[in-house]
Amino acid sequence: MARRSGPRLLDWINTPSHLQFNPFILTGYRPASSISGCVRSLFYLHNELGNIYIHGSVLYHLFMCHRGGNRVYSHLLALDMCGVWLANSLGAIPMIQCTLVCWPSLRLFTLVMYAFLSVMAGWRALTALSTTARLQAFGWQAIARLLVFGIRWLGIGTGAPRSLLCYLRMDALALLGGLVNVARLPERWGPGIFDYWCNSHQIMHFLSVISILQMHAGVVPDLVWAASHDYACPED
Template identity: 55%
Template sequence: MACLHGPRLLNLEKTPPHLQFNDLILTGYRPISTFQGCIRSLFYLHNEFGNIYTHGNVLYHTFMNHEGGEPIYDTLLSLDMVGVCLVNTLGCLPIIYITLMCYPGTCILALLSYSLISAWGILCATTARSNYGRLRAFIWQALFRVLLFLFRWLGDGVGSPASLRLFFTMDMLAIMGGLVNLSRVPERFSPGLFDYWCNSHQIMHVLVICSIIYMHWGMLEDLAWIKTFQCPVLE
């Protein structure tokens, strides 16, 4: 994929301050570029190349070095956070519905509550100024899902017996991804060695993609199961 000869890449100290968000990535920074220059960077190797191709929303990593500077960067980062929150929100709504489908009133309340928590999470994520703040914005969504899965496990909620394991794996992978990104492992142990490949942000992307795949598999199990399930009739 990286087939074009790109511009001269920069070291950490030569790149603008708003792009120095990981001081353990020492080389391979793209120079400030026009829109066309950012697009061209899809085809030569630099330290965001792996991030672009392991990300579901490529806009942030592709255009973060746009000549518009920090305002453009902040806007792209906010859009990226909104996308992550929407995946968390929209992906969980069917899980809530199926888990609580035999309790219609509780189900509606849970859907509304999770939507409000998610809206708050989006606000926190888009205004946070650090990776820790952005990760913390997703905590309440994760805790809500844990309670939901516990409800299923105890037998009060419903759903495919196979999907609970898949949904639990989904959240564990997402949490691991966030923690890896926050801890900056493995580049913390050898700054510069992981500038182009296998740094914490790329690992996080892969884990999050795997998390989404497990969510998809879990939903397929639930959707197949729901075709043959009917809530018991209460006397």
């Protein structure tokens, strides 16, 4: 995977403006490419290679240098946001369902409210103009989840005992990743040093993978718990 096997890479100053979103990544930008050129970039070193290989947002990172320019890039970014939105929106349904299984009216209200917040979050994420605004778009969903987790922590809500800690780790890791990405750390401390590896976006990818694994680790026991019907509601 030698760098010289690919095309001549660009510095930040020479890359198209829509790809200049991180001024602390100074080198390693791919030139504008065809679809096959983008795919070939899987096999040489450039500053998006780590992002392509360590995360699910492969299409966005692989094709962001497509010669279609900002128009293609905007569609890819929207697609990337849809993935984040799906995980945030659908992922919370089993958590709410299991926490409020004994409170059908409150459960329905919470699910409807969460659906409303999800629609708002999706719209705000798709129309956001900055990384900070995209992170903020998911804020109300996160607050709603914390309220649900609080109900469970107080013992009012139900669910598998070990799931709550997984959910708290899930949101803590996702928030930490989002903040690292917005702060552009560590490359802000050493512009040019982290162009290829260990920059903020890669750290966010890494943390969000662990976050999703924590979601899985929480949801599976919750669903098994709900399917077992091995619980008693206060009215029973």
